[in-house]
Amino acid sequence: MKLRAKLMIGVCAALAAMTSFAKAEDKAIDFIQCGDSEDPVYPPIISAWESAHPGFKIHIEVVPWDTCQDKVTTLSAAGNPPALAYVGSRTLKQLANNDLIIPVPMTDAEKAAYYPNIPDTVTFKGNQWGIPTAFSTKSLYWNKDLFKKAGLDPEKPPTTWAEELADAKAIKEKAGVAGFGVVAKTYDNTMHQFMHWVYTNNGKVIDKDGKIVLDSPENLEALTALNAMVPYAEDGPTAYEQLEVRAIFLDGKLGMTQQSVGAVNLLKDAKFAWGVAPLPLGPHAKGPGTLLITDSLAIFKGTGVEAQATDFAKFLTNPDNQFKYEVSNGLTPLRPVPGVKDLVEKDPHWKPFIDGIAYGGPEPLFQDYKGFQNTMIDMVQSVVTGKAKPADALKKAAADLEQYK
Known part of the structure; x- marks a missing residue:
């Protein structure tokens, strides 16, 4: 018995060693x-993928938002890239043109599975x-109590820019608070907020051939309309970014604001009546629009596991797994999967965030996205502070963008 026991111990030890060796390999x-922590949706998805791909192990490193993009870029440029990384889609052109990532082409069926225009957020030179x-979209939030106080119909939000301006004016003059939140701080969402005006008037910044088309009648109308809001906005818009404007609205001291669906949960216990509607439209609009902001999984070049990283990324973002992630994080769905209908029926506030996708447009892709971003911020700030007229600011910005494309 002692000999058998020793043999069994030896066998177990050998098996343990083999297992340890296999894991090491x-x-x-x-x-x-x-982010701040590993997303709770990921572990079971990762385990399922690893089980189907023996010999490969997913190692997640969580990096805070404010340093994440810089870390990914620095590692890649230094020749020590991750296999894949979560990046703002606006960085893809720069990463691709520097030969740091590989294309991840979509089939026609894969493209068709998304809502319209979503593949465009990751596409240039005909490839993804x-x-x-x-995914994030924006809608118009309005304070029904302030509408009523200003003599407006609290159940009738504006549907056009002209109505929006008139409502903002009435709120400022009759309710004594800012009618509309203008975002113009030196911050990325100043550019984002202006793009909502662009895409609610059928405008563009850069076309599919890489031509700068910012200086257009549609965009001039957009910048002019934004500038017209300044007298009825919070004092000193250049001191406010999107979340700071949202805070004023949450405090009940702002008539209207453009925000993401995340504000819905923050308003559940609001002490005032409020509503959400599609963004008002400009004179050239073809239908409801919004800026379509996506973050993406980029597959980095030179790791030796590009094929497996691509397979994992597609598994992580397949329709079922992606929708679980969206529900968990309160994100606008990327695809019209069956669960979206249930989501809207359960909470109708979701509807305008989805409706705006149809005529929405992507965050423009530039080789130097920070240069693009800063140019747009400078343009908006020059107009809202009165330093430049909309037509002059638009023309200058269009010329400045040439160096960043």
């Missing part, structure tokens, strides 16, 4: 996730360079 697929993994 697993190829790591390094995945940089932006990332897999959309997070």
Whole structure:
């Protein structure tokens, strides 16, 4: 019995050693996730993928939002890239043109599975360079109590820019508070907020051939309309970014604001009546629009596991897994999967965020996205402070953008 016991111990030890050796030989697929902690939806999805791909192990590194993009870019440029990383889709052109990532082409069926225009957020030169993994749209929030106080119909939000301006004016003059939140701080969402005006008037910044088309009648109308709101906005718009404007609205001291669906949960216990509607439209609009902001999974070049990283990224973002992630994080759905209908029926506030996708447009892709972003911010600030007329500011910005495309 003692000999058998020793033999069994020896066998177990050998098996343990073999298991340990096998694990040591697993190829790591390094995945940089932006955020404060690993997303709770990921572990079971990762386990399922690893079970189907023995010999490969997903290693997640969570990096805070404010340093995530810089870390990904620095590692890649230094020749030590992750296998895949969560990036803002606006960075894809720069990463691709520097030969740091590989294309992730979509089939026609894959493109058709998304809502309209979503694939455009990751596309240039006729190819896709990332897999959309997070999505944000905006809608108009309005304070029904302030509408009523200003003599407006609290159940009738504006549907056009002209109505929006008239409502903002009435709220400022009759209710004594800002009618509309103008975002103009030196911050990325100043550019984002202006793009909502662009895409609610059928405008563009850069076309599919890479031509700058910012200086157009549609965009001049957009910048002029934004500027017209300034007298009825919060004092000193250049001191406010999107979340700071949202805070004023949450406090009940702002008539209207453009915000994401995340504000819905913050308003559940609001002490005032409020509503959500599609963004008002400009004179050239063809239908409801919004800026379509996506973050993506980019697959980095030179890791030796590009094929496996791509397979994992597609598994992580397949229709079922992606929708779980969206529900968990309160994100606008990327695809019209069956669960979206249930989501809207359960909470109708979701509807305008989805309706705006039809005529929405992507965050423009530039080789130097920070240069693009800063040019747009400078343009908006020059107009809202009165330093430049909309037509002059638009023309200058269009010329400045040439160096960044």
